[in-house]
Amino acid sequence: MKWDDLSENYCPVARTLSIVGDRWTLLIIRDCFFGLSKFSEFQNSLGITRHLLSERLKRLVEAEILEKRQYQDRPPRDEYVLTARGRDLADTLHALKKWGRTHMPVRRSAG
Amino acid sequence: MKWDDLSENYCPVARTLSIVGDRWTLLIIRDCFFGLSKFSEFQNSLGITRHLLSERLKRLVEAEILEKRQYQDRPPRDEYVLTARGRDLADTLHALKKWGRTHMPVRRSAG
């Protein structure tokens, strides 16, 4: 199956998943909602390899979910920030959060 | 990264994604909401290989999102139906659907 084909699927769930349906993407977007924006911040937060992070960020920029912005000149530094489209994924993240809290509570050791 | 480790993550989004965050799982669950329940129904709907479908269904049963039920004796036939836990993923699917409709509309040919 080619996942890009899903972007033309009749089902809107499938179309959305063609962009955010892989293992890392929604975690990156979650981090954006937490205010992270720099390459190294994502990397430290997620433990993702630079290789994959680079690729995923590129896809998210192409999908106009993130916007790449140079925030300083010397040295040139970019940050990745949510677009309006990206911010609209808040509902999805809230739903995932709610399900996790309800159905996968963390048992924490006493104390 | 071992995705099973995510199930212990402090973040409920990450915990949820440890189960449903791969490429096929949410599409299978979507099909369950549409009323599909048999192995071959999922296979025809998704174009997934039997191998992967088998593996994903097993994981979903282990995660108690689907329940495997024998619905006839001779020949023995099973169906996979959503549990209460599984039905609670409705919000997530609705959020994905809404985003897809809004941000990835299908351009259909005229007529």
Add this chain to the structure above:
DNA sequence: ATTGTTAGTTCCCAATTAGAACCATATCTG
């Protein structure tokens, strides 16, 4: 000039996925 930092890219090996073939159980046809 050397070291450090950020943001990547390249390379190679491991793990996952795809696709086809195979197997088990049971029904149907004759």
Add this chain to the structure above:
DNA sequence: CAGATATGGTTCTAATTGGGAACTAACAAT
């Protein structure tokens, strides 16, 4: 009963994707 068909898988091999380390580039600090 033999042979064909259907469902629900498992097994095998090849291709794709992911992981991890090393390398590169631009610049700052010392």
